[in-house]
Amino acid sequence: MSLTPMMKQYFEIKENHRDSILFFRLGDFYEMFFDDAIIASRELEIALTGRDCGLKDKAPMCGVPYHSADSYIAKLIEKGYKVAICEQIEDPAKAVGIVKRDVVRVVTPGTIIDSNVLDDKKNNYLCCIYMNEKGFGIAYTDVSTGDFFTTEKSDENGDIISPLFDELGKILPTEIICNTHLYENTSLTMKIKQRFNCMINEFHQWVFDFDFSKESIKRQLSVVNLNGLGLEDKDYSVVASGALIEYLRETQKISLNHINKITQYSSKNFMTLDINTRRNLELTETIRGNVKKGSLLWVLDKTSTAMGGRLLKKWIEEPLLSRKDIENRLSIVEYLTQNIMLINDIRLLLKEVYDIERLMSKIIFGTCNARDLISLKNSIKTFPQIKELLSSLDCEELLNISLNIDGLEDIYMLIQNSILDEPPFSVREGGLIKDDFNTEIKSLREASAKGKEWLSKLEESEKTKTGIKNLKVGFNKIFGYYIEVSKSNIKFAPDYFIRKQTLANSERYITPELKEIEDKILGAEDKMIALEYEIFVSIRDKIASEVKRIQDDSKVIAQIDALNSLALTAYNNNYIKPKINSNGIIKIKDGKHPVVEKVLEEGLFVPNDTLLSNEENRVLVITGPNMAGKSTYMRQVALIVLMMQIGSFVPAEEADICIVDRIFTRIGASDDLSQGQSTFMVEMSEVANILNNATKDSLLILDEIGRGTSTYDGLSIAWAVIEYISDNNKIGAKTLFATHYHELTELEDRLSGVVNYKILVQEKGEDIIFLRKIQKGGADRSYGIEVAKLAGVSSDVINRAYELLNELEKRDINKSEIALSSRERPKTSKDKNSLQLDFFSVKERNIIEKLKSIDVANLTPIDAINILYKLSKESNEI
Numbered sequence: 001m002s003l004t005p006m007m008k009q010y011f012e013i014k015e016n017h018r019d020s021i022l023f024f025r026l027g028d029f030y031e032m033f034f035d036d037a038i039i040a041s042r043e044l045e046i047a048l049t050g051r052d053c054g055l056k057d058k059a060p061m062c063g064v065p066y067h068s069a070d071s072y073i074a075k076l077i078e079k080g081y082k083v084a085i086c087e088q089i090e091d092p093a094k095a096v097g098i099v100k101r102d103v104v105r106v107v108t109p110g111t112i113i114d115s116n117v118l119d120d121k122k123n124n125y126l127c128c129i130y131m132n133e134k135g136f137g138i139a140y141t142d143v144s145t146g147d148f149f150t151t152e153k154s155d156e157n158g159d160i161i162s163p164l165f166d167e168l169g170k171i172l173p174t175e176i177i178c179n180t181h182l183y184e185n186t187s188l189t190m191k192i193k194q195r196f197n198c199m200i201n202e203f204h205q206w207v208f209d210f211d212f213s214k215e216s217i218k219r220q221l222s223v224v225n226l227n228g229l230g231l232e233d234k235d236y237s238v239v240a241s242g243a244l245i246e247y248l249r250e251t252q253k254i255s256l257n258h259i260n261k262i263t264q265y266s267s268k269n270f271m272t273l274d275i276n277t278r279r280n281l282e283l284t285e286t287i288r289g290n291v292k293k294g295s296l297l298w299v300l301d302k303t304s305t306a307m308g309g310r311l312l313k314k315w316i317e318e319p320l321l322s323r324k325d326i327e328n329r330l331s332i333v334e335y336l337t338q339n340i341m342l343i344n345d346i347r348l349l350l351k352e353v354y355d356i357e358r359l360m361s362k363i364i365f366g367t368c369n370a371r372d373l374i375s376l377k378n379s380i381k382t383f384p385q386i387k388e389l390l391s392s393l394d395c396e397e398l399l400n401i402s403l404n405i406d407g408l409e410d411i412y413m414l415i416q417n418s419i420l421d422e423p424p425f426s427v428r429e430g431g432l433i434k435d436d437f438n439t440e441i442k443s444l445r446e447a448s449a450k451g452k453e454w455l456s457k458l459e460e461s462e463k464t465k466t467g468i469k470n471l472k473v474g475f476n477k478i479f480g481y482y483i484e485v486s487k488s489n490i491k492f493a494p495d496y497f498i499r500k501q502t503l504a505n506s507e508r509y510i511t512p513e514l515k516e517i518e519d520k521i522l523g524a525e526d527k528m529i530a531l532e533y534e535i536f537v538s539i540r541d542k543i544a545s546e547v548k549r550i551q552d553d554s555k556v557i558a559q560i561d562a563l564n565s566l567a568l569t570a571y572n573n574n575y576i577k578p579k580i581n582s583n584g585i586i587k588i589k590d591g592k593h594p595v596v597e598k599v600l601e602e603g604l605f606v607p608n609d610t611l612l613s614n615e616e617n618r619v620l621v622i623t624g625p626n627m628a629g630k631s632t633y634m635r636q637v638a639l640i641v642l643m644m645q646i647g648s649f650v651p652a653e654e655a656d657i658c659i660v661d662r663i664f665t666r667i668g669a670s671d672d673l674s675q676g677q678s679t680f681m682v683e684m685s686e687v688a689n690i691l692n693n694a695t696k697d698s699l700l701i702l703d704e705i706g707r708g709t710s711t712y713d714g715l716s717i718a719w720a721v722i723e724y725i726s727d728n729n730k731i732g733a734k735t736l737f738a739t740h741y742h743e744l745t746e747l748e749d750r751l752s753g754v755v756n757y758k759i760l761v762q763e764k765g766e767d768i769i770f771l772r773k774i775q776k777g778g779a780d781r782s783y784g785i786e787v788a789k790l791a792g793v794s795s796d797v798i799n800r801a802y803e804l805l806n807e808l809e810k811r812d813i814n815k816s817e818i819a820l821s822s823r824e825r826p827k828t829s830k831d832k833n834s835l836q837l838d839f840f841s842v843k844e845r846n847i848i849e850k851l852k853s854i855d856v857a858n859l860t861p862i863d864a865i866n867i868l869y870k871l872s873k874e875s876n877e878i
């Protein structure tokens with residue numbers, strides 16, 4: 001027994017696409033066979049059947065209709081498979097023997113372009129990593145928009161893994177291809193896969209070659225050399241970019257002309273945010289639920305176009321470091337906020353602009369329809385007005401952008417003159433092209449219309465001839481045109497009526513004359529459909545040749561949309577324009593958390609001030625009861641700084657902020673538990689990362705460091721961390737440090753730059769009232785049991801907890817007396833007295849110091865009484 005010719009062809013094609021599920025086109029279906037069929041039938045929940053393949057057993061088979069294939073492909077991609085689409089590549093009518101077939105495209109998570117599957121306001125990145133011991137290059141592209149970026153990092157002896165993760169945390173690719181060096185590091189690839197929830201595969205090692213890559217880039221960009229592309233001395237970037245282009249060539253099979261620019265950037269241009277910080281600050285999605293609602297993006301995004309939405313998201317992910325660039329964005333936002341009418345006008349105008357960035361890729365892939373072209377036409381119509389707006393905003397000067405509208409009029413007129421105003425979705429069923437655009441279309445349409453006139457005349461004459469009043473001419477796809485006669489009138493049907501179909505209540509006939517008319521009508525319609533499609537494709541290709549210009553214009557529109565969105569948010573929420581300083585100060589008056597403020601009922605959010613500097617206010621140790629608002633306050637400061645650095649106004653009454661190079665956060669438990677690390681281990685590795693990478697220009701948000709282990713270990717770690725961070729010779733970074741270890745408030749007196757802050761609560765009987773106000777000083781209690789009570793923990797447990805607390809506090813006092821006497825004192829001073837002072841609390845020490853300074857011998861009795869009264873009052877406040 002041997003394989004059928006078709007199965008032979010199947011195996012030959014499958015051989016080259018072993019890692020993909022092969023969609024094999026047979027008529028109106030894509031069929032899958034053998035293992036592919038077993039997998040697909042399980043994943044898509046479709047029936048598994050069998051097909052004779054020339055062997056003893058039938059081949060397992062399942063299939064999906066051609067017309068609804070997109071949704072099935074999307075489902076498989078979502079489940080982590082690649083799908084190779086195999087089409088008939090010659091006209092079956094002209095084929096000699098078996099019709100030729102080949103794979104026309106491999107769809108992977110990173111190369112999907114179906115707009116039903118992609119999120120409008122999110123890029124879908126395919127990423128290539130080239131890595132060796134000394135460094136890495138990353139190139140990534142969004143095939144649906146044509147964006148292509150690359151960056152690299154090399155460090156002979158340093159850490160290249162953290163920067164790699166930082167970059168990936170920003171890109172969040174859906175698919176990664178990499179070289180063998182990285183792929184063989186299975187623990188690293190596993191970590192990448194789990195952390196970023198993406199597909200990661202090795203690509204041919206021979207592709208990761210500098211000269212080969214150089215040639216690939218030159219071919220893709222149609223340039224003779226790489227000069228002026230920013231890729232000089234960027235060997236890692238060149239190799240990663242070349243390999244990525246090669247992967248696209250291999251999977252997409254067509255030349256992707258919309259990818260015509262490579263943007264090389266350095267991480268030094270943007271604030272570095274590691275993946276934990278992005279998550280903790282909930283920049284683009286929430287920690288719980290991973291949804292946009294509740295994130296900073298949710299508050300800031302008032303964009304009108306999908307392109308603007310995607311760009312704003314990118315801005316939030318890449319806060320700027322250049323003061324000039326930030327100020328330029330801010331000044332446009334400021335101008336707009338002063339002209340709310342202008343903001344609204346821009347919004348109205350931009351609402352008419354379609355996602356032309358993705359539309360151009362559809363044009364390149366040949367998947368756009370006539371409606372898309374109408375949308376393009378309507379978008380282009382707004383361009384002259386948008387251009388005018390840009391010049392009124394000084395965008396050309398401030399942002400160095402301008403809208404190039406030369407020649408777009410031709411595209412507008414081409415679509416206007418050719419495409420009907422409301423064409424169907426399908427481009428293969430006619431009804432696309434205007435009569436006047438093409439004389440042949442006009443005469444074919446006339447012939448078809450005339451045919452329909454003949455038909456109605458024929459109907460009338462047959463009614464007269466036969467006397468059957470309710471006789472009618474109809475059409476269906478299988479039998480074509482027919483004459484229908486109801487059951488009760490069949491007896492009047494003449495002999496020249498040839499029976500074609502019998503229905504329950506009627507009989508259908510044809511006549512030689514009807515057949516003749518049908519041939520004329522259908523012949524004209526078939527020809528017309530074919531011609532309309534041909535004309536449509538030629539128009540599409542003509543527009544494709546303008547891809548670069550339209551893409552550049554779409555980028556300009558995205559910028560104005562993103563700025564307008566920032567302005568509208570600022571206007572609606574009464575944000576203010578932040579000042580930028582170069583002296584390392586973060587000074588905020590009545591700052592608010594942009595998201596919590598929106599979630600709470602209007603007026604309920606309590607604003608707070610902040611003062612951080614390189615000197616006395618470097619590290620703020622923040623204490624306060626559970627639920628008081630410590631985390632909210634710290635995040636609010638980080639978000640206000642970050643908003644300023646994307647060029648946004650900020651939620652505050654006044655803000656004078658310095659540019660920070662990085663924001664680090666260590667908050668709560670991460671989800672690395674799946675990777676076999678304990679909560680505490682994760683916490684400590686995050687702390688290690690911060691201590692290793694923070695600089696004096698960084699902003700650190702540290703929430704309850706050390707709480708993941710025993711009290712004394714945790715306290716000691718937290719203490720040591722503050723010492724290290726506050727030391728100008730080590731890090732000296734501006735830090736907000738929230739803690740329930742009240743012992744840490746002692747550091748205010750020991751370390752320069754450390755200041756205590758507490759968030760106030762008011763005790764009312766057994767209850768506490770959260771005031772949400774921050775104030776200088778340290779808190780004395782955590783009120784954990786009161787908060788547990790508020791949370792609804794049963795009174796039995798609460799009462800028992802109070803009992804235990806009393807018990808433990810008593811024990812703790814005894815223990816701390818012992819501990820204090822055995823604790824090794826810091827050897828900071830040789831002065832015996834000052835060493836002994838360490839035995840006392842800060843307030844006690846202050847009192848002792850005051851007493852020491854009083855000349856007791858010369859005091860009058862009244863003075864002595866007054867002093868003792870004052871001191872006893874102070875000590876009562878302890």
Ligand SMILES: Nc1ncnc2c1ncn2[C@@H]1O[C@H](COP(=O)(O)OP(=O)(O)OP(=O)(O)O)[C@@H](O)[C@H]1O
Pocket residue numbers: 596600604605606607624625626627628629630631632633772
């Ligand atoms: N300034 C504020 N104004 C009004 N409500 C606030 C404010 N800050 C925080 N809240 C509310 O208080 C809740 C608790 O705040 P948050 O989580 O910051 O407390 P916390 O002190 O960090 O608590 P814990 O120590 O238990 O982690 C928030 O969910 C928010 O609704």
